[in-house]
Amino acid sequence: MARKIRSRYKITGNLTTISPIHIGGVGGNADTDMALAVNGEGKFYLPATSLAGALRAYMATLNSKITNKIWGFQEKEGDNGHASFVIVEDAVINSAIVEIRDGVAIDRYSGTAAEGMKFDRAILPKGVTIPISLTLERDAQLSDSEWQECQNAFAQLITALEEGEIYLGGAKSRGLGRVKLYDTRIIEEDLLSPAGILDILNNQQKPVNWGKIYASGQNCQNKLNITIKWKPEGAVMVKSEGDGMAVDILPLVSGKGGSLTFVIPGSSLKGVWRSQAERIIRTVCNHSLTSDVGFSQQVTLELIKTLFGAPAELDENQNQLGYLSCLAVDDCFANIPMTSHQWASITDATSDSSLRNCLNNMGLKDTQLGYHVGIDRWTGSAAEGFLYTTLEPFGVNWENIEISLNLQRLKQYEKLENERLKKENLPPKNSYLPTLALFLLVLRDFMESKIPIGFGVNRGMGAIQVEEVKINGKGIDNDDLKALSQKPLTSFYDLDNNLLTNLNSHWQSWLNGGK
Numbered sequence: 473m474a475r476k477i478r479s480r481y482k483i484t485g486n487l488t489t490i491s492p493i494h495i496g497g498v499g500g501n502a503d504t505d506m507a508l509a510v511n512g513e514g515k516f517y518l519p520a521t522s523l524a525g526a527l528r529a530y531m532a533t534l535n536s537k538i539t540n541k542i543w544g545f546q547e548k549e550g551d552n553g554h555a556s557f558v559i560v561e562d563a564v565i566n567s568a569i570v571e572i573r574d575g576v577a578i579d580r581y582s583g584t585a586a587e588g589m590k591f592d593r594a595i596l597p598k599g600v601t602i603p604i605s606l607t608l609e610r611d612a613q614l615s616d617s618e619w620q621e622c623q624n625a626f627a628q629l630i631t632a633l634e635e636g637e638i639y640l641g642g643a644k645s646r647g648l649g650r651v652k653l654y655d656t657r658i659i660e661e662d663l664l665s666p667a668g669i670l671d672i673l674n675n676q677q678k679p680v681n682w683g684k685i686y687a688s689g690q691n692c693q694n695k696l697n698i699t700i701k702w703k704p705e706g707a708v709m710v711k712s713e714g715d716g717m718a719v720d721i722l723p724l725v726s727g728k729g730g731s732l733t734f735v736i737p738g739s740s741l742k743g744v745w746r747s748q749a750e751r752i753i754r755t756v757c758n759h760s761l762t763s764d765v766g767f768s769q770q771v772t773l774e775l776i777k778t779l780f781g782a783p784a785e786l787d788e789n790q791n792q793l794g795y796l797s798c799l800a801v802d803d804c805f806a807n808i809p810m811t812s813h814q815w816a817s818i819t820d821a822t823s824d825s826s827l828r829n830c831l832n833n834m835g836l837k838d839t840q841l842g843y844h845v846g847i848d849r850w851t852g853s854a855a856e857g858f859l860y861t862t863l864e865p866f867g868v869n870w871e872n873i874e875i876s877l878n879l880q881r882l883k884q885y886e887k888l889e890n891e892r893l894k895k896e897n898l899p900p901k902n903s904y905l906p907t908l909a910l911f912l913l914v915l916r917d918f919m920e921s922k923i924p925i926g927f928g929v930n931r932g933m934g935a936i937q938v939e940e941v942k943i944n945g946k947g948i949d950n951d952d953l954k955a956l957s958q959k960p961l962t963s964f965y966d967l968d969n970n971l972l973t974n975l976n977s978h979w980q981s982w983l984n985g986g987k
Contacts, residue, residue, distance in 0.1 A: 476612035485656040487602040506593035518563040559607040597727025645797035647738020694880040694947040700873040705935040707864035711927040716819040720860040734806035802874040838867025906982035909975040916964035
């Protein structure tokens with residue numbers, strides 16, 4: 473028997489990628505390890521299952537009861553449950569431009585690529601448009617007050633999309649998948665009255681404005697958004713996998729609004745911060761590394777796994793254990809737009825003089841070609857095959873670095889860990905504030921120019937200077953944490969004294985008994 477639907481809302485709009493995006497597909501590709509999803513027409517698309525999963529997961533962090541009522545549920549035992557009242561359509565992506573991003577996991581003992589951890593993935597660049605269509609149906613059995621709750625929750629979800637709070641696809645915490653909803657149009661269709669049916673047939677449905685429920689701060693995710701204003705002190709770049717005719721090592725470039733520019737991927741930034749956080753934990757906890765420790769054990773340190781994430785694994789009861797990262801870092805782009813033709817002229821330049829002319833024409837007068845050579849330790853001369861060149865981008869202005877720290881997820885991890893300890897008759901731990909303290913210690917080191925970024929950091933490149941840090945808290949219910957949002961920081965010691973005292977107390981407590 474079909475269920476009775478009283479009315480429905482149809483929501484349409486255009487998702488625009490604020491950062492590059494990877495929507496993985498099934499099947500292989502000769503050009504990359506992780507290919508993009510392709511529909512039956514051979515076009516890139518966002519599967520409805522992927523979009524629905526991301527939207528449901530976001531709503532569940534705010535109100536699980538309303539989530540089940542809207543999106544449906546099925547109990548493991550019994551027949552209780554119902555299908556979703558949300559209809560999500562596949563979305564064809566209006567882009568034919570594909571970039572290949574290389575990734576590698578670093579072995580903590582050797583400092584080289586971990587075995588079997590070198591990979592690449594196909595991505596679509598920043599600025600791609602994805603038209604979407606959603607339908608929310610009203611169950612005729614819902615009372616007016618219940619329906620109002622569902623409306624409010626769904627309006628909150630749509631506004632979160634409009635504010636760029638929801639990430640889609642893979643590598644969401646490493647610079648990919650951030651989207652914003654534009655051109656939102658919401659119409660209501662009345663299915664129980666003749667007048668409503670005629671309006672639908674005549675395409676005269678009335679538009680709906682749900683307001684800015686999410687923007688008002690009600691029931692939003694508990695998180696910190698951090699904006700870092702910085703500038704390079706020398707050449708800063710991430711190495712591209714490809715090379716040029718006259719240059720051996722080129723900076724990585726990525727699409728941005730129809731043009732190209734230099735980019736520091738979020739994965740690169742997150743990697744150097746994770747490395748510093750691990751260094752801190754190994755130092756204060758006296759954890760040494762040996763060559764026989766596998767990669768998965770190297771990256772599952774306490775606090776590190778909750779802050780930066782850890783790979784999934786199975787426990788003795790075959791329950792999957794894994795940690796989604798609480799820290800998300802967006803790609804950081806340079807303010808140097810260039811066309812694909814201009815970049816091709818650099819990669820195809822066959823001499824130093826032609827390369828110099830191309831750089832000057834693009835306004836990159838300070839960018840230079842660096843010559844490097846490895847020295848043979850026996851002869852004292854150039855080692856055979858170790859002469860190479862690097863295109864080093866000096867004098868480049870960069871966008872701010874954008875970071876998001878999900879405090880709500882940190883609290884959930886602490887709760888789950890204490891439930892596990894309780895089953896084992898062990899005392900509970902406080903990991904929420906110590907993890908926050910660890911993040912702020914890494915941020916302090918970054919603000920004090922102790923963490924270089926990008927390629928060649930052991931050879932004079934990658935030095936930066938942080939000018940200002942702004943922290944914006946959302947859904948914060950802790951008075952000490954609210955102090956983080958009071959003013960921009962130019963030094964770590966601009967933080968509120970009460971907050972520093974509280975964090976230091978919990979950090980010391982964790983060191984004494986939480987290792």
